[in-house]
Every structure is written in C-alpha cells, then in structure tokens.
Amino acid sequence: MDTDVDAEIVIVGAGICGLATALALHRKRIKSVVLERSEIVRATGAAIIVQANGWRALDELGIGSTLRETAIQIQRGRFISLNEVEPMEFPFGVNKEFRCLKRTDLVKVMADNLPTGTIRTNCQVLSVELDPVTKFPHLMLSNGSVLQAKVVIGCDGVNSAIASMFGLHRTTLRLFSTSVARGFTNYPNGHRFSSEFVMMSKGQVQLGRLPVTDKLVYWFVTRLRTSKDSKIWKDPVLIRQSLMESMKGFPEEAMEMMRNSKLSFLHLTELKYRPPWDLLFNNFRKGTVTIAGDAMHPTGPFVAQGGSASIEDAIVLARCLAQKVFDNKNKTEETAINSAMAEEAFDQYVKERKMRNFWLSFHSFLVGKKLDTTSSIIRFIILAIMSTLFRDPDWHSRYHCGNL
Ligand SMILES: Cc1cc2nc3c(=O)[nH]c(=O)nc-3n(C[C@H](O)[C@H](O)[C@H](O)COP(=O)(O)OP(=O)(O)OC[C@H]3O[C@@H](n4cnc5c(N)ncnc54)[C@H](O)[C@@H]3O)c2cc1C
Structure with missing residues (x-):
C-alpha cells in the first residue's frame, strides 16, 4: 500500500x-490524491446510461468527445408490454x-487524463476524524497508518465510510425488494437492433436493452429479489440461469440475448438506498470534509x-473550491488552502447540489416503488405524485450544472 500522500x-x-x-x-x-x-x-455493472446533462458535464471535464466515439447515440425508445395475449407497444x-x-471506458478515460x-x-x-486542535481531518487506513489532509472528499459510494461522519448509515437501508442484473451481449457479426432503447415488461420483470456499439448490447433486468440471490450473486452462470427462469414468456430474441451474454460482465445487485429525505435534513459538511x-x-438505477x-457534483465542487483557492481578481495566484476557505467552498457546493440531488433521488425512489409494489392503490398514488411533480420527462436531463 502506497500511503506516501x-x-x-x-x-x-x-x-x-x-x-x-x-x-x-x-x-x-x-492537485489532489485519490x-x-x-x-x-x-468499474462494475457493465454500462451506464448517460443523458444530455451528463454529456454536458463530461464536456466540462474535456472528455465528452473522446467518449462519444465509444457509444452510439440512442434515437428513440419503445415500451413493450407482454402482459396481454398479444404484446402491446x-x-x-x-x-x-x-x-x-461502457463503464470501463468511462473510468479509463477519466483515469488516463489524471497526472501520474x-x-x-x-x-x-x-474512518475520518477532525483533529481537535488544527481542525483538519485525519484518515485512518486499514493498514493502521494515519494520514493528515487539509480537505477530504468522500466519494466512496453507497456504503461510504465517510458518510457515517454525517450520521448517515454506513450500510444504507434496503427500501426495495428489487434486484437488478446487468450485462453485455456481443454480436460478432453485428446486431439487428437499431439505435433504440427497448423496455419489455411482464408482471414484475422488466428487461431493458440498449446498443452500445453496432456489435455490443447492454441489457438490464429488474425483478423481485429472491431468497437465492444472496447465494448466487458471485456466480455468473447461476445468475444467468436464474434470470432466464424469471424471463419465461419473453420473446426468443430476448432469451437468446441472455443465453449469449458475456459471463465476465454479468452482475447482480440488491438495491441499497438511502431515503431521499435524508438529503434534505443533513448538512454534508463537517469541518473540511464533505x-x-x-x-x-x-x-439507484430507476x-x-x-x-x-x-x-455534476464533481464540477460544482471543483468550481467552488477553485473560486476560493485562486485570487478572485486575476485567477492565477494560488493561495494555500485554509480551513475557512474549504468550509465556505463546501457550504456553497452543498447548497448548490442539495435540491438537485433531492429531486433526482425522490424521482428515482418513486419510479422504483411503482415497480416494486403489487398494490394498485399505492401505484395509483405514486402515479398521481409523479404526474404532478415530474410531468416533464426531460426535466432532469435539461439541467446544466454550470461551467467548471
Ligand atoms: C443497477 C444500477 C444501475 C445504474 N444505472 C445507472 C445509469 O444507467 N446511469 C447513471 O447515471 N447511473 C446509474 N446508476 C447509478 C451509478 O452507478 C452511481 O450513481 C455511480 O456509480 C456512483 O459513483 P460513485 O463514484 O459515487 O460510487 P461508486 O461507483 O460506488 O465508487 C466508489 C468507489 O470507492 C471505493 N471505496 C469504497 N469504500 C472505500 C474506502 N473505505 N476506502 C477507499 N475506497 C473506497 C470503491 O472501491 C469504488 O471504487 C446505476 C446504479 C445501479 C445500482
């Protein structure tokens, strides 16, 4: 372990x-260290859908055009209900x-653009603790060493060790009874699917299919979690078998896609979530940690x-920090970071991001709950809330987090 930070x-x-x-x-x-x-x-999870707001953010990072070359543009979507005798589209x-x-393309391009x-x-x-005297954070590492930093930014995912500093659960609550499987299927001679996002639904099983390139297709399956899931999640052969059992009644081309999926990219996730309202009632800045x-x-995925x-978080955070680090007049003179500077920058960052992330999280939560529930009353209530609050389907993707 290299801890010479x-x-x-x-x-x-x-x-x-x-x-x-x-x-x-x-x-x-x-300069920073990760x-x-x-x-x-x-990067686990095969692929990631990136919509217009994400592309704007990637352009701000200067990697949008490189990444566009790796993935075709999706032109339209089609929903197929398999619940009736005849499919309805x-x-x-x-x-x-x-x-x-491809998630590997995204993280590779980002990593390649960072200094060695x-x-x-x-x-x-x-864990992270604030020094009672200097107020700067100390990081406790698993090898027993302690690092000192002026600023810590926790980007350690859904089971964040840093989030526990803010009173948030280290292991987030399971609010859903849904599991999601994701994977790729390669078509060496090219697939027949056009640049279309297809969603198929039968009962509580949904299949999404999107082309990444002319030969590579990303798919995801959401279905109710089964008691077997926690036993099979490390075994791609068993995951695929279990998915094919859930997908009985799906068209043959969907079954064939699943049969030919790449085992090395097959991934099954139990959805871990934090209630969206946690975002409203937390500060997300403690000393110089955020x-x-x-x-x-x-x-989540919904x-x-x-x-x-x-x-977007990354861009807003870097912008807020840079505004404090550089002299506001000529933007060239760098000053050493002090705690007041970092605290002000992080307060600004949290203020800018809180409501944006709340609405995204709340919308995702509602969509997930709608898929999750078997109660038609709850589904009706969710649809009523969604049609009031999220009437415009492009609302999230029109968002611009601003320039870096
Ligand atoms: C099934 C599913 C499908 C999704 N699909 C989409 C999609 O299509 N489009 C979309 O925009 N979003 C999607 N998402 C959401 C998206 O995947 C996440 O929001 C995104 O990956 C979050 O990135 P992150 O860097 O915050 O966390 P992560 O990707 O979880 O990265 C955290 C990193 O921190 C490291 N780490 C963790 N703990 C520590 C520690 N203590 N010390 C050091 N390192 C640590 C981990 O190893 C990891 O590398 C989906 C999510 C799910 C579950």
Whole structure:
C-alpha cells in the first residue's frame, strides 16, 4: 500500500465520482490524491446510461468527445408490454443526447487524463476524524497508518465510510425488494437492433436493452429479489440461469440475448438506498470534509441519473473550491488552502447540489416503488405524485450544472 500522500486534498474512492472530482480539480490546476481500496481502478455493472446533462458535464471535464466515439447515440425508445395475449407497444422519446457507455471506458478515460500518481490503489479508508486542535481531518487506513489532509472528499459510494461522519448509515437501508442484473451481449457479426432503447415488461420483470456499439448490447433486468440471490450473486452462470427462469414468456430474441451474454460482465445487485429525505435534513459538511456521488445520494438505477449527478457534483465542487483557492481578481495566484476557505467552498457546493440531488433521488425512489409494489392503490398514488411533480420527462436531463 502506497500511503506516501502529500496532497492537501484527499479524495476517497476512485469510482465515477472520485475520478471526476480529481479530474475537475486537475482542470482547475488543483492537485489532489485519490485513495482507492481496490487493487486496480475498476468499474462494475457493465454500462451506464448517460443523458444530455451528463454529456454536458463530461464536456466540462474535456472528455465528452473522446467518449462519444465509444457509444452510439440512442434515437428513440419503445415500451413493450407482454402482459396481454398479444404484446402491446408504445413509443417513447429519449432526450437530446442519450448514450450508453461502457463503464470501463468511462473510468479509463477519466483515469488516463489524471497526472501520474494521482490514484493510490490498495488504500482503504476506515474512518475520518477532525483533529481537535488544527481542525483538519485525519484518515485512518486499514493498514493502521494515519494520514493528515487539509480537505477530504468522500466519494466512496453507497456504503461510504465517510458518510457515517454525517450520521448517515454506513450500510444504507434496503427500501426495495428489487434486484437488478446487468450485462453485455456481443454480436460478432453485428446486431439487428437499431439505435433504440427497448423496455419489455411482464408482471414484475422488466428487461431493458440498449446498443452500445453496432456489435455490443447492454441489457438490464429488474425483478423481485429472491431468497437465492444472496447465494448466487458471485456466480455468473447461476445468475444467468436464474434470470432466464424469471424471463419465461419473453420473446426468443430476448432469451437468446441472455443465453449469449458475456459471463465476465454479468452482475447482480440488491438495491441499497438511502431515503431521499435524508438529503434534505443533513448538512454534508463537517469541518473540511464533505461527500459526493453515491456517498451522498445513492440514487439507484430507476432514472439512470446517479452517475451523471456524481459528475455534476464533481464540477460544482471543483468550481467552488477553485473560486476560493485562486485570487478572485486575476485567477492565477494560488493561495494555500485554509480551513475557512474549504468550509465556505463546501457550504456553497452543498447548497448548490442539495435540491438537485433531492429531486433526482425522490424521482428515482418513486419510479422504483411503482415497480416494486403489487398494490394498485399505492401505484395509483405514486402515479398521481409523479404526474404532478415530474410531468416533464426531460426535466432532469435539461439541467446544466454550470461551467467548471
Ligand atoms: C443497477 C444500477 C444501475 C445504474 N444505472 C445507472 C445509469 O444507467 N446511469 C447513471 O447515471 N447511473 C446509474 N446508476 C447509478 C451509478 O452507478 C452511481 O450513481 C455511480 O456509480 C456512483 O459513483 P460513485 O463514484 O459515487 O460510487 P461508486 O461507483 O460506488 O465508487 C466508489 C468507489 O470507492 C471505493 N471505496 C469504497 N469504500 C472505500 C474506502 N473505505 N476506502 C477507499 N475506497 C473506497 C470503491 O472501491 C469504488 O471504487 C446505476 C446504479 C445501479 C445500482
């Protein structure tokens, strides 16, 4: 484990959010170090849908055009209900820029754009404490060493160790009885699907299918969690078998896609969530420590925005910090970070992000609950709330987090 860390700013976690934060700071000429518990920077979950707001954020980071070359633009959507004797189809629109990125492409491009030595792997942070005298944070690592930093940004995901500093549960509550499986299917001679996002639904099983390239298709299946899930989640062969059992009655091309899915990318997740209202009643800044991405708002998959929101967090955070670090008049003179500066920057960041993340999280929560429930009364209430609060389907994707 390399713990020779001399950066003033320490980011915990090299997922989408941690890497985006380091890159955003780097673009603002601010040095940081990213501590990652794994041996390598990796991305689980096959692919990620990135909508127009996410692309704007990636453009701010200067990596949008490189990533666009890796994923085709989705042009339209189609919903197929398999609940009747004959399938019923409904078209739906997708927003201006809607693509599905391989997660490995996203994290690789981010990591490749960082200065050498920024990411320190094999560094698991157990906890963070504020020094009673200096007020700066100390990070306790799993190898027993203690690091001192001026600023800590927890981007350590849904089970964040840093979030516990804010009184948030380390293991977030399970609010859903849904499991999500994700994977890729490769078609060496090209697939027949057009640039279309297809959703199929039968009972409480939903299948989503999106092309990444002409030969690669990303799919996800949501279904009720079964007692077997916790036993099979490490075994892709059993996951695939279980999915195919759940998908009985789906069209043959969907079954074939599942049969031919790549075992190395198959992933089954039990959804962990934090209630959206936790976002309203927490400060998310303690001394010079804050959190971002899923550590702050585990938004889940239902509106496909958690990753993009994490990149937005990174941009706003870096912008707020840079405004304090550089002399406001000529923007070139860097001053050493002091606690007042970081605290003001983080307060501004939390203020800008809180409501944005609340609405995303709340919308995702409602969509998830609608899929989850078997009660038609609850479904009716959820639909009524959604049609009042989230009437405009493009609302989230039109959002612009501002320039870096
Ligand atoms: C099934 C599913 C589908 C989804 N689909 C989409 C989608 O299509 N579009 C979208 O925008 N979003 C989607 N999301 C949400 C998106 O995946 C997350 O919002 C995003 O990955 C959050 O990134 P993060 O960097 O905050 O957390 P993570 O990706 O979880 O990264 C956290 C990193 O921190 C490291 N770490 C954790 N603890 C420590 C520690 N103590 N010390 C050091 N390192 C640590 C981890 O190893 C990891 O590398 C989906 C989520 C799920 C569950």
